[in-house]
Structure formats: C-alpha cells, structure tokens
Amino acid sequence: MATLSLRRLRKTFGPVEVIPGVDLDVGDREFVVLVGPSGCGKSTILRMISGLEESSGGDILIDGAVVNQREPKDRDIAMVFQDYALYPHMTVAENMAFALRYRGVARAEIRSRVAHAAEVLDITALLARTPRQLSGGQRQRVAMGRAIVRDPKIFLFDEPLSNLDAKLRVQMRTEIRKLRTRVPTTTVYVTHDQVEAMTLADRIVILNRGRVEQIGTPEEVYETPATIFVAAFIGAPPMNLLRARLEGARVVLDDGTALPAPAHRHANRAVWLGVRPEDLVWRPPGTPAIGPLLHGTALTVEPLGAETLVLLEVAGQEISARLPPRSVRRAGEAVALAVDPARLHLFDHETGSRI
Amino acid sequence: MRARGMWPRHAALLVVCAIMLVPFYWVVKTSLTGENIYAYPPRLLPQAPHLFNYVDVWYLIPFPRYLLNSVIVSLLAVGGNIVLNALAAYALTRAFPGRRWVVLLLLSCMLIPFQATIIPAYLITARLGLLNSWLGLALPMLSTIVCIFVFKAAFEAVPRSLIDAARMDGLGDLRILARVLLPLCKPAIATNVILSFIWSWNNFMWPLIVTRDPLMQTLPLGLARFLSYVEDTTGALYAFVVMVLVPGLAVFLMAQKEFMRGLTAGATKG
Structure with a gap:
C-alpha cells in the first residue's frame, strides 16, 4: 500500500x-x-x-x-x-x-x-x-x-x-x-x-x-x-453552454430571456451560462408558469424509451434537454422549459473558469 | 470448387519445379553411374547405378575431416550470426543519438564487395593469430548486415507494449531480447540460420586464403583439391557435389517454413 x-x-x-x-x-x-x-x-x-x-x-x-x-x-x-x-x-x-x-x-x-x-x-x-x-x-x-x-x-x-x-x-x-x-x-x-x-x-x-x-x-x-x-x-449529453450577460441579479440570453442568476454571482459581464440537459424541466402547454421559462423549438426528437432526448433552438443557440417520455413528440414543436436557478452554472466568457 | 479451378496453375508450377530440379537430378544420376554427361542421346534413367564414387570420395581425400571443418565453421557462423545480429538489431530498434547514421553506414557497407576488404580482413585475422583455425575461417561471416536487418524488421513488428511489459516485469535489455523478442521472431532466426549456413558452407575464397594446413580446408576447397587428384573425374566429382549439397539442403528443409515467413515478414506490414 x-x-x-x-x-x-x-x-x-x-x-x-x-x-x-x-x-x-x-x-x-x-x-x-x-x-x-x-x-x-x-x-x-x-x-x-x-x-x-x-x-x-x-x-x-x-x-x-x-x-x-x-x-x-x-x-x-x-x-x-x-x-x-x-x-x-x-x-x-x-x-x-x-x-x-x-x-x-x-x-x-x-x-x-x-x-x-x-x-x-x-x-x-x-x-x-x-x-x-x-x-x-x-x-x-x-x-x-x-x-x-x-x-x-x-x-x-x-x-x-x-x-x-x-x-x-x-x-x-x-x-x-x-x-x-x-x-x-x-x-x-x-x-x-x-x-x-x-x-x-x-x-x-x-x-x-x-x-x-x-x-x-x-x-x-x-x-x-x-x-x-x-x-x-463530463456528462452525456454534455452540459449546454449558452452565450449570455450577467446583469445584476439576472442572466440575460441573446434573445432577451432573463433568468435569475445563481446566488452570490451578481456582476455585470459577459458569461457562458451552463445548464445540464437533465436540469431542464418540461412544462406541458397550458400549464401555469411558475418562475422564468426558456422557450424554444424542437429540432430533433430522440425517444429512448425511458426518456426523450430533444435538441432545441433557444435564443438562437442549440441546446439539448433530457425530457420525460412522450413529452415532446416531433420536431418543430414549441417547447417551454423551466429551470431551477440553483442548477445554473456560470463561467467567465474569456477564461472559461467557473464564476 | 476453388481447388479445381487452381489445377492449371498447379500444373504449370509442377513443370517449372521439374525444370528447376533437372540439373540436380542429373548430378545425382551421374554420381551413381559415372557416365559421360555429354553422351548422346542422353539417358533419363541411370544404367547400373552404384555407390563406388561415393566410396572413392570418402577414402581418396580426407573427406570426413573436410566435412568436420565445414560443419564447425558453419556452426560458428550460424551461432555468431544469431547472437551478434540479434544484439545489433535490438540496438538499432532503440533510440540513441546518431542511430540514423549507423543505419546508413551499415546499409552503405553492404555495397562494398567482400573481395575489396579481403586484405584488411586477412591482416586482422593474422594479427589475432587466427589464421588456419576454425574461428579464423568463420570470423568474417560471424555477422552479416542483411541478417541484422532481417532481425531489425522482425523486432520492430513486435508490439512496443510487450517490451514495456517486460521492462515492468523487471527484465533488462539482454533478457528482453532472449526471453521476449527472440522467441517471437523464430522466422527471423530461421532466416539467419539458413542464410549464414549457406554462405559459410559455400564459401571458397576466404578459406582458400586463411588455411595453410590441408587438414584445415573446408569442403569447397576439398572439391578443388579432389579434382586435381582423380583422372576420370565425372562420377566421383558428382558424388562429391552431392555430398557437399546434402547438409545444406537438410538445413534448408528443416527451417524452410520459418525461412519463408522470415523473408516475407515486413513485406505485408503497412
């Protein structure tokens, strides 16, 4: 030993x-x-x-x-x-x-x-x-x-x-x-x-x-x-990384969608917003919105049985989401996703280090 | 189906083999009869074959002694080639400063004919006090560059990780060579055995120069000497030729399978 x-x-x-x-x-x-x-x-x-x-x-x-x-x-x-x-x-x-x-x-x-x-x-x-x-x-x-x-x-x-x-x-x-x-x-x-x-x-x-x-x-x-x-x-599919700006207590995506920034991360700077595919929660159409949502369009849908992998376009960028089976059925569907701010990751836009 | 489709090719190969074997058959046939090889029409089968020519060869000259000399010198050459060539080839597969130049030097040395180096070789052998000795007879043939490269190609085909594993297992370079590389390169060993044996067995020039004592002569020299002894030479000469050829053939037949693989190894490797 x-x-x-x-x-x-x-x-x-x-x-x-x-x-x-x-x-x-x-x-x-x-x-x-x-x-x-x-x-x-x-x-x-x-x-x-x-x-x-x-x-x-x-x-x-x-x-x-x-x-x-x-x-x-x-x-x-x-x-x-x-x-x-x-x-x-x-x-x-x-x-x-x-x-x-x-x-x-x-x-x-x-x-x-x-x-x-x-x-x-x-x-x-x-x-x-x-x-x-x-x-x-x-x-x-x-x-x-x-x-x-x-x-x-x-x-x-x-x-x-x-x-x-x-x-x-x-x-x-x-x-x-x-x-x-x-x-x-x-x-x-x-x-x-x-x-x-x-x-x-x-x-x-x-x-x-x-x-x-x-x-x-x-x-x-x-x-x-x-x-x-x-x-x-680390992770398959890998973490989604979106270009964004940290503005005070909010993270603003390219299309203006604003999400609350994770705690103690408040500053004004360009960042990469990271979110794991499994941390995106599907909101069925007609469900009353609780908290901020990401809106996108399904590009490809891969039903794997126990789960469905969906590639979406959100704020002009591609992200993948691991959703429940039979949630999104086909490409082209509008998809609304909720995300827990505590599950968001922020990285410096220049250095790539975690903020 | 496939085998049936191959018969014309096999037939053609058989004919070519037969043609290649005709001279050898003629030598054997003549050695058994002593008949004139220019006799017309030629006889395909030997008439009244006998072994007297072989007996003559055995007793007229010190054939057993020549045979012993040839065997010992060839064994020394074979042993030297395996040991020295394997060591040299192993060194050439390792990284060291100037390796490229050493390889180039060896390759360029192959262009120099033996006759051009025969005087320095003689002087060195004389200085070492090895003239007229078995070791002296074998000395210039103890290592051959072609055979070094046969080993080098074979060693390079052995996966690098095997050598790494052997080093992790605690083996030094000599043991890696002896216990891992050589057992995996039997075709290269066979190629070394056959080539060095044949070159040594057939060598005429060097033994002619370094032997003084008739009893130290090898079979090719003995053949020349024998020709000067006997008058009606045909039968005995051919008997002698057969007796010289047989050991070489035996070595080749014993190692031929590995020999073929050794010569073609590397040819198929990308």
Whole structure:
C-alpha cells in the first residue's frame, strides 16, 4: 500500500511541451482516474509514473521517496496495457508468473499467488491456454491477473477497456469495481471515456492539453465543474453552454430571456451560462408558469424509451434537454422549459473558469 | 470448387519445379553411374547405378575431416550470426543519438564487395593469430548486415507494449531480447540460420586464403583439391557435389517454413 505524488511533473518532446507541470497527490488505496481527450497527455503521465518514459522535470514520489531515477522494475508498480501486452509464446500461467520468476520468488509461492489471482479473476480454467486462445475480455482479465500476482504498491491502468466492445466494456467495468474491493491498492487509471471515469474513480483528474482542469470526486466534477472544458467533457449529453450577460441579479440570453442568476454571482459581464440537459424541466402547454421559462423549438426528437432526448433552438443557440417520455413528440414543436436557478452554472466568457 | 479451378496453375508450377530440379537430378544420376554427361542421346534413367564414387570420395581425400571443418565453421557462423545480429538489431530498434547514421553506414557497407576488404580482413585475422583455425575461417561471416536487418524488421513488428511489459516485469535489455523478442521472431532466426549456413558452407575464397594446413580446408576447397587428384573425374566429382549439397539442403528443409515467413515478414506490414 502506498501514496503517490507528482510535483510539477513536466514532459517535453523536443520543442513541444506536452505536460507543462502537473501536481497530484494520490492517497493510499485511492483509485484516481486521469481522463481527457486524445492527446491530452494522460498516457504520458502514466508512463512517467511507471518509469517507461523519462520526465523532463519535476518529481515523482512513492511513499514520499523520489523515484525519478529508479528503473521501472524498481518502482514496485504493475501496469495493465491497452492491448493487454501478454506474451504470445507463454501460457496464461506463465504470463502471470513471469515477473515473479525474475524477482526470486520461490516456486511454491509463485504457484499459490497465480492460483489465488486466477481465482479472484475467475480464470483458473484458462491457465494452460495461450493468449491467442482467449477472447478479448479473457485477455484483459489475464493482464489484470499478471498485475495482481505482483502485489505491487501501485497499479497503473492504461485505457484497459478501450479495445473491448461496448457490452464487454460495461461487464469489465463491473469486474474492475469488484476487483477494487478484493484487492484494494493505490491505482491510477487512464481513460478517455468519462463514463468509465465517473463509475470507477474515487477522484477524477480532468486533463486538457497537458494541464489539470479539475481534480475532484465524480460528484464534484459533475455538480461544480471548474471550467467550461470540464462542463462540456463530463456528462452525456454534455452540459449546454449558452452565450449570455450577467446583469445584476439576472442572466440575460441573446434573445432577451432573463433568468435569475445563481446566488452570490451578481456582476455585470459577459458569461457562458451552463445548464445540464437533465436540469431542464418540461412544462406541458397550458400549464401555469411558475418562475422564468426558456422557450424554444424542437429540432430533433430522440425517444429512448425511458426518456426523450430533444435538441432545441433557444435564443438562437442549440441546446439539448433530457425530457420525460412522450413529452415532446416531433420536431418543430414549441417547447417551454423551466429551470431551477440553483442548477445554473456560470463561467467567465474569456477564461472559461467557473464564476 | 476453388481447388479445381487452381489445377492449371498447379500444373504449370509442377513443370517449372521439374525444370528447376533437372540439373540436380542429373548430378545425382551421374554420381551413381559415372557416365559421360555429354553422351548422346542422353539417358533419363541411370544404367547400373552404384555407390563406388561415393566410396572413392570418402577414402581418396580426407573427406570426413573436410566435412568436420565445414560443419564447425558453419556452426560458428550460424551461432555468431544469431547472437551478434540479434544484439545489433535490438540496438538499432532503440533510440540513441546518431542511430540514423549507423543505419546508413551499415546499409552503405553492404555495397562494398567482400573481395575489396579481403586484405584488411586477412591482416586482422593474422594479427589475432587466427589464421588456419576454425574461428579464423568463420570470423568474417560471424555477422552479416542483411541478417541484422532481417532481425531489425522482425523486432520492430513486435508490439512496443510487450517490451514495456517486460521492462515492468523487471527484465533488462539482454533478457528482453532472449526471453521476449527472440522467441517471437523464430522466422527471423530461421532466416539467419539458413542464410549464414549457406554462405559459410559455400564459401571458397576466404578459406582458400586463411588455411595453410590441408587438414584445415573446408569442403569447397576439398572439391578443388579432389579434382586435381582423380583422372576420370565425372562420377566421383558428382558424388562429391552431392555430398557437399546434402547438409545444406537438410538445413534448408528443416527451417524452410520459418525461412519463408522470415523473408516475407515486413513485406505485408503497412
């Protein structure tokens, strides 16, 4: 069990600075997910933690000790790779035992650890097979098994589910959650899938162009996104962002619609008004208006059974709303939406930071 | 359906194979009869075949000794090629300053014919005190640039994450090479074995220069020597040729499947 800290960790490739400086503290047994779009530097950070990539500056500390100069094998870290990275010429059991053999672990101990990990991951029946005889999901389990047998201080996962189909991904996500409770180890998990991040993480680190946009629990990053980038990245469909002006205690949209500003946000300035699709409440025609309403026209209607996703035009801008089934029937319908001022988010128009 | 549609192509290939094999068949046939190869009309089947020519070759010259020399020198060349080429190729797959120049230098060295370097090679071998020795005979063939690139292409086809995983598992470079890369690159090993064996086995020029003692000669030199011994050479000469060819053929047949894959690997990779 261990803690992991990154202090001003930097990475440059030639003249290109991909990670300008990241600070992060991962607590003992904490599960932290690095999430961000492709090319945001999340895998590079992971590879620097593992030692596979040299950092260009800053420090990596495991249990308070700087490990920058240590070889990957001396950091006591196990990594699960995106493409599983199983040795094709070895059986599942040999793959799992491989690292232990080079660490001078006794044969009996290796056998018992492999058997235990196989049992945890339900792959005991596969131990004599070679990787090519396994399905994608089974290979991923073996890759995790190989990490578990090492009993390392830290687990690193590099987009482990991205090669699996959608159904299997959901299943493996559940497996990883179960694994967390059985093998509680400090973990850094990299993904570009915000659903994976939300469902697995104790804390999420949202990265954009090598910079940390926000660090927080899944609830925090969802409920109070620190920047417009986080607001748009977390949530599906993403948060609606409308150009608006903050005028005293009101937020005024381009078409003059005025909404009460969230408490303590009073000032005169250009802002982005954020509202989540599920925070828009449908008002059936003829219902007496209570509070301010957003009026728009449905552009597309996607009935999903349990809910209906509607894309609307409001104040000359497109927004999406997650509405009850059978609320809006077809495109072209006029739609009135109520919104709780407490559920509105305001972001600075220039910097994109939360106000 | 498909197999039936292929028969004209197969028939054509069989004819071509037969044509390619005619000279070899003629060598074997002549070695068993000793008949004049220019005899007209030519006889397709051997008349009264016998093995006396083979016996002559075995006893007239120290054939077993030449065979031993050739085998040892070729084994040294094969071993050297696998070990040294794999090490060189692994280095070339890693990033280091000036790698591009090293690759260019190696490629340009391939343009220099062996004959042009034979004097310095001789002087170096002499300086090392290896003239007239098995190691000296194998020395210039211990590593070949073509075979380095065969290994390099094979190593580059191995997913990078496997090497990363091996490093995480605690393996150093030598072990990554021995335990991960080489077992995954058997076709490249087979290609190295066959090419280096054949080049060493057939080499005439270098053994001619570095051997002083007749007992250190290899089979190609022995063949030349044998020609000067016997008068009616035809049958014995062909028997000798067969005996020289058989080990090379055996090595090729044993490794040919992997060899084909090794030579075409990289060709299909985008």
